[in-house]
Amino acid sequence: MNIPMSSPDLTDAERQAVLEVLQTPILSMGERIRRFEAAFRELTGARHAIAVSSGTAGLHLCVRAAGIRPGDAVITTPFSFVASTNVLLFEGAIPVFVDVDPRTGNISPERVAEAARALAKGGATARRFLPPSLRRQDSPPLRAILPVDVFGQVADMDPLRAVAAEYGLKVIEDSCEALGATYKGRPAGTLGDYGVFAFYPNKQITTGEGGVIVTDDDEAADFMRALRNQGRAPGDTWLQHTHLGYNYRLDEMSAALGVVQMSRLEELLRKRERVAAWYEAGLREVPGVEIPFVTPQTTRMSWFVYVIRLEAGIDRAAVARRLAERGIPTRPYFVPIHLQPYMVERFGYREGDFPVTEDLGRRSLALPFSGVMSEEQVAYVCRALREVL
Ligand SMILES: Cc1ncc(COP(=O)(O)O)c(C=O)c1O
Incomplete structure (x- = not known):
């Protein structure tokens, strides 16, 4: 017997939805994106959902929205898919890894608290938490925590939020593997300042490639919507770009597929x-x-x-x-x-x-x-x- 590692679960409804898009002239930034985003607001109760071209793109936009800049430190986990750390490196930030809970593989809140305390204090204690090649430099400002909901189980977010509140840190929840999970009854993706889901074909739902960011932060949502669309802020024309942005848009065929997957x-x-x-x-x-x-x-x-x-x-x-x-x-x-x-x-x-x-x-x-x-x-x-x- 030959068994595939993973398979998407698709029906004629998904195929039909994609074909319907192809019978219209609108292949990007149309009605399907809006419907796909609405499904995430409904699922999570978040004020904003922003569809993007991948989970990685979504996490990268959260890093920008959190104001993480070159040389800033972010506490995160080494037990993850590389993208959760790569998005920090894209912005020149310093990953401060801490070890994980041996039972779940999720970031250890105790280790996070320890690292935050040390970095706030500075000096030799702080340097111990930095990557080895950076241990001779001054300890960097700590800006955020980036936990990952590993294998579909939400990280222990309450103590992580407490650490974030104590040290004034943003929390980016990487829920790329956890769509639909709940933690103490609360939906994955809504437990930090921003949450991100991903839809590669091995995920719980798929759009081929794609991701969604959820957040309650109005200003951050506007900013991330602009960045996904080449930095065009509300009011900008097609060739006006308020910010340095990216093409992180999700196309309508993918969104149409996603709308049906979300309904299932x-x-x-x-x-x-x-x-x-x-x-x-x-x-x-x-x-x-x-x-x-x-x-x-x-x-x-x-x-x-x-x-x-x-x-x-x-x-x-x-x-x-x-x-x-x-x-x-x-x-x-x-x-x-x-x-x-x-x-x-x-x-x-x-x-x-x-x-x-x-x-x-x-x-x-x-x-x-x-x-x-x-x-x-x-x-x-x-x-x-x-x-x-
Ligand atoms: C934990 C984690 N973060 C980020 C990503 C990146 O998502 P994508 O492959 O859609 O860029 C994935 C999925 O592959 C993931 O498992």
């Missing part, structure tokens, strides 16, 4: 929950396998991927190889950001800098996952894993 969100999330439950039942008792941990404050997990951890000492590469021989692809989710070649080169990070992240990075294995997987396919993966182990 509950169905899509339920199907993913069902697949996760099959995995859980199939893997709970398998020696050497740790299944995902969901904290009690996660009132809804929005399953993005299904990532197990292998017991220390098990040769993960060999397991992945043997599974691949049986038509089962896997991924080592995540390779820690601080150990990516460009980060090592630029900042001098080494193995051992963030032990919890590195341990998770070494032992995590994402199994094939999507809402369209059948019970039979999940059973096949579970059986194969048991045999291979």
Whole structure:
């Protein structure tokens, strides 16, 4: 059996919606974008939703809106997809990594508080938190916290917000993996100053490529709308550009696809929950396998991927190889950001800098996952894993 790593869940309604756009002359900045954005306001209760061309683009606009400038420090997590850190580097900001909670893989609020305290104090204590190659410089001003809702589980946002309030920091919530999740009953994406969702085809909903920013901040929303559209502020003509902006617009075909996917969100999330439950039942008792941990404050997990951890000492590469021989692809989710070649080169990070992240990075294995997987396919993966182990 050959099983895909992930698959979008599309119906004729999505195909029809895209074709309908192609029967009109408006392929960008039209009615579908407005409807897509409205669906996010409705889902999250946020005052503003801004559709953009990718999750990365959305996060980048939040970094600009938060006023993060070259040399500013931002506390974030090394256990994430690289984009959450890259958007800081785009603006010349300094990522201040802190380690994660070993159970969830989400940024540790205690470590964040420690780093914020140290950076506020300055001097040698602060420098200990900076990237190794920057430890000789003065400690930079701390501007923001950028937590990530890893694998569809919202980070522990209440203590993070408390740290942000204490030190006057902005919070950018990277909810690219967590559309539809809730934390103590509150929707992912709404727990900081700005939240961002992403819609690559392996995500809970897809637009091919795309993202949405949500925020309650009127001024920031105007600014980000301008930046996504080449810096055109309200009142600017097509060739007037108040700000340095980008082309981060989402096109109408993608938005039309997204409108239908959003109308099916509950169905899509339920199907993913069902697949996760099959995995859980199939893997709970398998020696050497740790299944995902969901904290009690996660009132809804929005399953993005299904990532197990292998017991220390098990040769993960060999397991992945043997599974691949049986038509089962896997991924080592995540390779820690601080150990990516460009980060090592630029900042001098080494193995051992963030032990919890590195341990998770070494032992995590994402199994094939999507809402369209059948019970039979999940059973096949579970059986194969048991045999291979
Ligand atoms: C945590 C996280 N942040 C950011 C992104 C970036 O989203 P995109 O691929 O749409 O740019 C992703 C998705 O790939 C992600 O998983």
